[in-house]
Amino acid sequence: MRDTCSSVTDAVYPDYDVLLRIATSRRSLRRFSPNPVDWSLVEAVLEVARLSPSAANSQPWEFVVVEDADTRARISEAAASLFREGRSRDPSFEWSVSVQPFLSQAPVLILVLGDRRMMAAYPSILRGNVLLRQSLANCVYGLQLAAASLGLSTAWGTLQGGTPESEIRDLLRIPDYFTIDHIVPLGYADHVEGEKATALEPARQRGPLRRPLDEMVHRGSYEASKARSDAAAEQFVWDCTVTRVRRPD
Amino acid sequence: MRDTCSSVTDAVYPDYDVLLRIATSRRSLRRFSPNPVDWSLVEAVLEVARLSPSAANSQPWEFVVVEDADTRARISEAAASLFREGRSRDPSFEWSVSVQPFLSQAPVLILVLGDRRMMAAYPSILRGNVLLRQSLANCVYGLQLAAASLGLSTAWGTLQGGTPESEIRDLLRIPDYFTIDHIVPLGYADHVEGEKATALEPARQRGPLRRPLDEMVHRGSYEASKARSDAAAEQFVWDCTVTRVRRPD
Numbered sequence: 363m364r365d366t367c368s369s370v371t372d373a374v375y376p377d378y379d380v381l382l383r384i385a386t387s388r389r390s391l392r393r394f395s396p397n398p399v400d401w402s403l404v405e406a407v408l409e410v411a412r413l414s415p416s417a418a419n420s421q422p423w424e425f426v427v428v429e430d431a432d433t434r435a436r437i438s439e440a441a442a443s444l445f446r447e448g449r450s451r452d453p454s455f456e457w458s459v460s461v462q463p464f465l466s467q468a469p470v471l472i473l474v475l476g477d478r479r480m481m482a483a484y485p486s487i488l489r490g491n492v493l494l495r496q497s498l499a500n501c502v503y504g505l506q507l508a509a510a511s512l513g514l515s516t517a518w519g520t521l522q523g524g525t526p527e528s529e530i531r532d533l534l535r536i537p538d539y540f541t542i543d544h545i546v547p548l549g550y551a552d553h554v555e556g557e558k559a560t561a562l563e564p565a566r567q568r569g570p571l572r573r574p575l576d577e578m579v580h581r582g583s584y585e586a587s588k589a590r591s592d593a594a595a596e597q598f599v600w601d602c603t604v605t606r607v608r609r610p611d
Numbered sequence: 612m613r614d615t616c617s618s619v620t621d622a623v624y625p626d627y628d629v630l631l632r633i634a635t636s637r638r639s640l641r642r643f644s645p646n647p648v649d650w651s652l653v654e655a656v657l658e659v660a661r662l663s664p665s666a667a668n669s670q671p672w673e674f675v676v677v678e679d680a681d682t683r684a685r686i687s688e689a690a691a692s693l694f695r696e697g698r699s700r701d702p703s704f705e706w707s708v709s710v711q712p713f714l715s716q717a718p719v720l721i722l723v724l725g726d727r728r729m730m731a732a733y734p735s736i737l738r739g740n741v742l743l744r745q746s747l748a749n750c751v752y753g754l755q756l757a758a759a760s761l762g763l764s765t766a767w768g769t770l771q772g773g774t775p776e777s778e779i780r781d782l783l784r785i786p787d788y789f790t791i792d793h794i795v796p797l798g799y800a801d802h803v804e805g806e807k808a809t810a811l812e813p814a815r816q817r818g819p820l821r822r823p824l825d826e827m828v829h830r831g832s833y834e835a836s837k838a839r840s841d842a843a844a845e846q847f848v849w850d851c852t853v854t855r856v857r858r859p860d
Contacts, residue, residue: 448736487697
């Protein structure tokens with residue numbers, strides 16, 4: 363398990379080296395400073411998000427940008443309620459890494475809406491719902507890379523329907539034909555608080571972990587010698603992802 | 612509708628400007644030159660893909676890289692069969708833009724596998740299948756950006772189960788616990804053939820189109836004045852996406 367990355371090419375591709383640096387520096391952040399973000403930077407971030415690939419070039423995304431503190435708090439509260447029920451259902455889940463409860467810390471929240479009407483552009487033999495959600499994921503990743511390139515931090519807050527989505531829809535007067543899948547907090551890192559928070563230890567240790575490239579690349583056909591056993595896959599879930607944590611009895 | 616993009620910031624963020632240039636230059640390509648791609652570049656592309664964000668940092672992806680011409684042809688044929696049935700069901704669909712039939716042109720095919728066992732890392736209150744597929748979409752976008760930064764071209768070939776996936780699974784001996792959602796052709800553009808192919812006219816004209824940023828950004832709450840009517844949304848599907856084309860009777 364490596365936690366650093368180095369360019370695998372010689373330095374003859376300057377754009378690649380910059381991209382690799384940006385992709386490496388992008389991390390989900392869980393403690394934000396209250397320092398405001400210039401609107402020009404918000405626009406710069408969304409400009410890259412706008413260029414993301416989407417099924418059929420349908421560009422199903424729109425963005426609601428929320429800066430008002432009270433509104434941010436209400437969005438955060440609605441999103442966090444998603445996990446109240448789950449907390450009892452999922453005792454091994456590491457709740458401290460959930461993005462939703464601290465969304466309001468960030469000076470800017472960007473809600474990435476998905477226009478369901480764009481599914482009419484997709485071929486009927488494919489599942490339009492999957493294509494829509496993959497397109498939105500691309501948009502969020504583009505947004506996050508752009509933020510990282512500007513020295514800004516983000517995280518990825520997922521909503522999937524239900525009461526929280528309805529509450530946020532009403533609050534921001536978002537039309538019914540949009541999904542509200544993703545809420546991205548945008549701001550500057552509060553490294554001091556981030557380092558102090560003991561609850562974030564699993565995220566701090568495990569967030570930067572990446573499987574080595576040679577374990578996941580198969581040349582020609584699937585290389586059975588590299589297959590992870592079910593036991594190894596389960597161990598990875600428990601020891602390397604940020605969400606599953608073994609607790610003392 | 613703009614088809615070019617310019618930096619919205621002054622040039623004080625060099626990494627941002629590089630990222631914007633890469634994101635702008637990334638395009639789905641439909642005619643590839645047979646020129647081979649150095650293995651070091653394939654690895655460089657996958658190195659960035661490996662760093663993509665995933666739900667719970669589960670990194671559910673592995674890659675099968677296929678260079679053998681006969682195997683590429685068989686994969687292409689299996690993937691294209693997905694559209695045979697759909698062609699009659701969907702008469703307004705612009706089949707010429709489908710990536711699957713010409714996958715074999717590219718000297719390298721990268722199959723992005725998704726390890727379903729990683730869904731055990733996701734909280735049970737969210738739909739694991741959606742989180743898995745969004746994670747895989749991020750990985751493909753990272754891969755495409757890396758390719759663009761190296762002067763390489765890609766496209767996005769979607770599979771969603773069924774007979775084509777089974778055929779490819781058997782051919783490449785891919786274990787059952789992987790989805791085979793995405794096949795990405797990687798190579799150098801054949802601009803001469805691309806310009807000549809009249810069947811690609813809709814993709815050539817519409818692929819680079821992007822909705823203007825100010826139409827999709829809402830500050831504070833959803834701005835009703837910017838809402839697209841159902842009629843405008845339908846018109847966008849027919850006039851601006853690459854897949855729906857009005858045909859003369």
